[in-house]
Amino acid sequence: MDNGLTSVTIYTLQFKIQGQVVLPPEGYRSRVSDLLNKEVVQFIPLLNARVCNLKGEVLIASAPVIVINKEQITLVLPESEEE
Numbered sequence: 092m093d094n095g096l097t098s099v100t101i102y103t104l105q106f107k108i109q110g111q112v113v114l115p116p117e118g119y120r121s122r123v124s125d126l127l128n129k130e131v132v133q134f135i136p137l138l139n140a141r142v143c144n145l146k147g148e149v150l151i152a153s154a155p156v157i158v159i160n161k162e163q164i165t166l167v168l169p170e171s172e173e174e
Contacts, residue, residue: 096112096113097114097170098169098170099111099123099137099167099168099169099170100167100168101135101137101166101168102165103165104163104165106143106151107145108140108141108143109141109143110139112136112137112138113138114126127167132161133161134159135159136156136157136158137159139155140153140156141153142157
């Protein structure tokens with residue numbers, strides 16, 4: 092984790108999305124779950140995003156920033172800090 096950025100892979104019913112999220116400064120150790128559990132936040136900005144099909148074989152789009160509706164997220168995999 093660098094400057095509050097954490098790399099994540101987010102799955103929706105249609106896409107696999109990789110990028111970085113900015114973790115909130117408050118919360119227990121600033122975890123990805125703290126960001127997802129914030130009730131006042133409906134959309135999650137993802138930096139340096141790559142949107143692929145579910146198997147990750149076909150790049151559909153890439154952008155410096157995309158915004159994901161939390162209701163569409165089915166799975167979030169944060170990268171471990173050891174990697």
